[in-house]
Amino acid sequence: xxxxxxxxxxxxxxLYAQGLSPAEIAEVLSTDGTSVSERxxxxxxxxxxxxxxxxxxxxQAYLGRDPSTTMVTLDRAIAAMADRIAACMEADEPxxxxxxxxxxxxxxxxxxxxxxxxxxxxxSVLHDVAAHAHKAPDVSPADLGVLRRVFAGFIDxxxxxxx
Numbered sequence: 001x002x003x004x005x006x007x008x009x010x011x012x013x014x015l016y017a018q019g020l021s022p023a024e025i026a027e028v029l030s031t032d033g034t035s036v037s038e039r040x041x042x043x044x045x046x047x048x049x050x051x052x053x054x055x056x057x058x059x060q061a062y063l064g065r066d067p068s069t070t071m072v073t074l075d076r077a078i079a080a081m082a083d084r085i086a087a088c089m090e091a092d093e094p095x096x097x098x099x100x101x102x103x104x105x106x107x108x109x110x111x112x113x114x115x116x117x118x119x120x121x122x123x124s125v126l127h128d129v130a131a132h133a134h135k136a137p138d139v140s141p142a143d144l145g146v147l148r149r150v151f152a153g154f155i156d157x158x159x160x161x162x163x
Contacts, residue, residue: 015028020107026040
């Protein structure tokens with residue numbers, strides 16, 4: 001397995017444990033010039049199973065955790081990315097990777113919200129991200145475009161979940 005893909009194996013295990021399908025994992029991990037196919041994910045799963053590490057057990061253990069604890073963990077991760085976006089904006093640095101990370105974390109959070117429902121927490125995270133973006137003194141049109149896309153997708157998903 002190429003070294004650049006091998007580094008993604010722990011992330012793939014974690015995403016599977018969190019409830020994502022192999023196709024969804026491949027989509028999430030295919031960033032920054034690294035392409036990971038669903039077939040690769042399935043091969044990793046089979047190799048781990050043959051070595052005695054069944055991903056199904058990882059998923060059972062993860063899903064058996066307290067949902068509110070998981071939601072808090074995901075919310076903190078999203079808030080940390082929002083802090084990084086604010087810092088990038090203040091330093092006039094690009095933050096596309098951070099916005100991408102928020103979208104990925106939100107996708108994982110979406111799965112939990114669908115199973116456990118938690119609209120107030122979701123709205124709180126959206127409010128925190130907007131507040132961080134608002135504090136930035138100079139936001140370029142390109143950066144505003146990234147934020148608009150992130151927020152639009154987030155709001156559309158909220159509407160879909162609660163309509």
